[in-house]
Amino acid sequence: MIEAAMIWNEPNNKSHWDPELDPDWSRFASMAILAGDAIGLENPAITRILGGISPIDAGFMSLMKGFGVLDHVDAVGVHGFPLDWNLWQIHEWPQKLGEIAAVTDLPIWVSEAGVSSFGAEEVQLWGLRQTAELLRGNAPRVQWYSLYDLPHAWGATTRHREVEGSSYYRHFYMGLLREDGTPKPALEEFLLHTPEMGLVQWFHFEDHRLDDAVAWMKRLGVTNLRTGLSWADSFRPNALDWFDRQMEALAEFDVTVTFCFTPEHRGLQPHHTSPPQVPEEFAEFCASMIRRYAPAVHNAAMPARRVSAA
Template sequence: MRGYGFAEWFRPGEYDRVEAVLPEILASGASHLRTHLSWAEYLAPGGEDWFDWLIPKLGGQIDLLPCVHYTPPSLSRNGRTTGAPKVLKDYADFLDHVLTRHGRHFSHVELWNEPNNLLDWDWRADHDYQLFCEMVGGAAYWVKQRGWKTVLGGSCPFDPLWLDLMGQRGVLEQCDAVGFHGFPGTWDSEEGAWRGWDMHLGEMRAILDRYGAPELWITEAGYSTWRGDQMEQARRFAKVMEAPADRLYWYAWRDLPKTVAVQEGFWFDPRHYHMGAVEAEGQPKLLARLLTDGGLARVREVTHLAAPSLAKAVKPVVITGGSGFIGSNLADSFLNDGHDVIIVDNLSRPGVDQNLRWLADRHGDRVHPMPADLRDESAMRDAIRDAQAVIHLAGQTAVTTSLTAPIDDFEINARGTVNVLEAIRATGREVPIVFASTNKVYGALDDLRMLETDDRYVPADARVRENGIAEDRPLDFCTPYGCSKGVADQYVLDYAKSYGIPSAVLRMSCIYGPRQFGTEDQGWVAHFLIRALMGEAISVYGNGKQVRDILHVSDAVAAYRGVLDNIGRLKGRAFNLGGGVDNSVSLKTVLHEIERVVNHPVPLGFSDWRQGDQFYFVADTALLQREIGWQAKVGWREGLADLARWLRENRSFPETEPTRVRA
C-alpha cells in the first residue's frame, strides 16, 4: 500500500513547534514530510543556523523532501522573493551548497513551489517562462549530476499547457517527478474547474508520458475545516489516497495561527488557516485522531461508516450530537423502540466515532449518520427535512474553551441552535424539539450564602438546602459558554411563542455513565474515574468542596423521552434536570468513592478556582416530576460502579500499585 506524507512549512525560529509537531506526524503513520527551504530566508540573518538545525532534525527521522524556492530580494530582478534571480545560475549554485551541506538527509529536492502562481513566481516579468525554464532546467541538470533526484514544483491551479511547455523546453526530461496540487471543495476558484483526481491526473500523465514519463507526485492536497466539517476532511483524505499518483503529501498537519501571514492576499481568508489535521493549539481533529489510532484503514472505516444513507422514506428522529455520550444513549433508546435515527455529528470529539460504530453494529441501516456541523445551514435543513422530532444536544461544551475562543463558542451554540430552529421552521411542520441547556444559565450563584463543612458547601437557605435550585431562579449568564447556551435556551423557548414550534428545554446538571469519554473540561465524573483507573493523578480546581447533583445517563434518557412524549403540554417551557438532593455530592465525596471502586488511593493536585465555577448546584426537579412523573432511579454510588464496569470492559487500563495520597 502506498504511504502518505504531510506538507508542513516551518518558519525560522519555530524550534518548539518543530519539536511538538514532528512526533505527532510520526505517530500518525506518515512516511514522508515535505517542507520548504527558503533561499531568501537562508541568506537572511540567522537563516543558515536555522536550516543547519532544521534539515538534520527532520531528515534524521523521516523521508524529507525540501522545497527550495524564494529568491533573496537582493538577488532578485524585481526586488521580491517571487522574482527570477538576476543571475539564473545563482539558483543552481545555492542548490549545490545545500546538497553539500545537507544532502545526506534527503534523496529528492523539489525545485520551486507553484511556479505558475503569481504569489510564488512573478510571471509578469517572465511571461513566456523562458527565465524559469533556464533557471530550473539548469539546476535540475546539476542536481542529477551530483546524484540526487529532482521534483518539479506543482502548478496551482493545474495548467496542462504550462506542463506541456515544460516538456517542450526540456525541463521534464531533467526531472524524476512532477508535483500536482489540488484542493477540491476548499477554494471557490478551483471548484468550477475541478473534474476529479482521476481526470486531472490522467491528463497530467498523458503529458508526462510524452516527455520521458517521470513519476507523478501529489505534493499538496488538502481540505480546509473552516466550516467545522472535520468528517469531510477525513473523507477527502481517504479519497485522494485512491488517486493514481506515486506519492502523496497532505497539506497540512497543523493549522496556522491567526498571527501568521501566509501569503499576500490570503490574510483575511479563514480557509487558509484551517487546512491542518490538528488545530493550531495542538488539539487533534478527526483526521489526525483516526490516523494516529489506526492509520489509513481506520480513516476508511470511519468515513465509510459515516456515509449518508437517507434514501428510505422514513420519519426519523434527528439527534444532533448523536454520536456523543448522551446522544448515543438516546439514539440507542429510540432505535431499540424501532425508530430510524439520523445522527447529526461533526465527530470532532475524541471517542465519538467509537459510539457511532457501536450504534451501527447494534442497529444496522436504521442508523443514518450525517457528518455535519451546526454552523452549516444547508446541512441542518437536509438533516431535519423529514424529521418526526429533534433532540438538540450538539454544541461546544467547555467553559474553558469558551473563554479562549468566544466567537467559535457563540457560532456553535447560539447561531448553530438558530440554524436548527430555522431548519425546523423550513419544513412547514410543527416538528417538536427538545434542547439540552445547562445549569450555567443561572450563573455563578454568588448571592447564595454558603456554609462550609469538612467536605462540602451547604446553602444557608433551608429551602435551597432541602430542594435545590428551581426554575424560578433568575437567569444570570456567566462566562461566554453560559451566555451562548443561555441565548440558545431562550431562542428555543421563543420559537414556541413566535412560530408555534413545540419546543422544550432541559437545563442539565452533571450527567455521567457508559459511553462517556470525559475530559478535564467536560464530563468530570468520567474523567476522574478514567484517571484513577490509569493510576494517574487527578487535578481538582478549587478545594473540592463544591457540590453537584450527578445524574446517571439512563435517567437523563428517560427525562428526554418523557418530555418529548408530552411536548404538546410542555411546549415553551424549561425544566431543570439533575440528580436532585438525593444525588448531591461534593467532588471530595466522589473522589473518596472512586478510591473505593478502583481499590487504591488516588493522588490529587489542587489548582485555583476556574472562572464561573459554582460552589453549589443541585437541581430542584420537582417540576419535571409533577409534569411527567419522572425521577432519578439510579443512586450515585450504583451509577459510579456502573460507569467503572463499562470503562473496564471497553478500555485497557494498567495494573496499578497502591499510591500514597498527598495529605
C-alpha cells in the first residue's frame, strides 16, 4: 500500500517543528536518521524521503547534509506556493529546484505544489496550468495540494492562526473541490495533467471525505497520492481501525505516507510541533506502520513498489 515514506512534514516551518526547542535542528536530524534507518530495516524497497521543506531553502538542505541526514534517505521533498506564501515568483520553479540540486544528488520530489483560490478561482486555474508546464519532466514526483478545500470548522495546522491575516485564510482554499464537494474551474485543468501529476490529501482522523476522495481520484485518473499517518493520532482510541480503513481505501494508489506530529504527552512541550522526548519512539512508530502496511517482500504476498530516481 505504500511506495514511499516521508519523514516529517516541512521541518523548517515553525508550523510543523518548533525552532525554539531545537534552534539548530540537531534534534530533528537525529530523529530523522533514526526514522530513516528504521524504515529501511523494515523494507529496503520503500523510498525514504526527507520531509518536504517549506520554504525551499538550500541552506537548510545543506544543514541536513552536514548532519548526515541525507545519507539515510533516498530522496528529498520540496514544497512551493509562490502565489500564496513564498517570496519568489511562479516562473522561478526551475531555479528553486536547481538550488537544491546544487546541494544534493538525491532525487528531488515536489511533494506539494499548490495555488489557492482565496482571491479568485481563476487565479488557481492559471497557477495550476503554469505549475504543470514549469515542472513537467523536472521531478520524479509532482503532487498537487490539494483535492479538497479545508473545512472552515476544522482550522489549519499552523502556529499563529488568525494573526497571520490572509496568509492563514488561504489554507482553506487550496482544493480543487470546494468544501461542499463541488468542483472549481481548476479541476478540469488538473484532469489534463494526470497521471503524471499526483495529489496531496491529508485525511483527518475518521475523515468523512475518504470514500468520496477515492472516487474523485479514480475519476481524475490519479495514480499517486501523498497523505499522512499521524503519530499523535496513533494514541487515540481505535486508531488502528481508522488507519486500516484509510490505507485499505487507498490501496489502489501509489501512496507516499508522511509520518509526523508529536503526541502532546511525548513531546518536550505538549504540542505536535515539539521534538519528542525519546526520538526512538517516533522511529518505532514509522517502523510499525511499514510492518503493517508495506512489509518486506519475503513477508508479504505483494511486493512494495518503488519509484525510479530518474
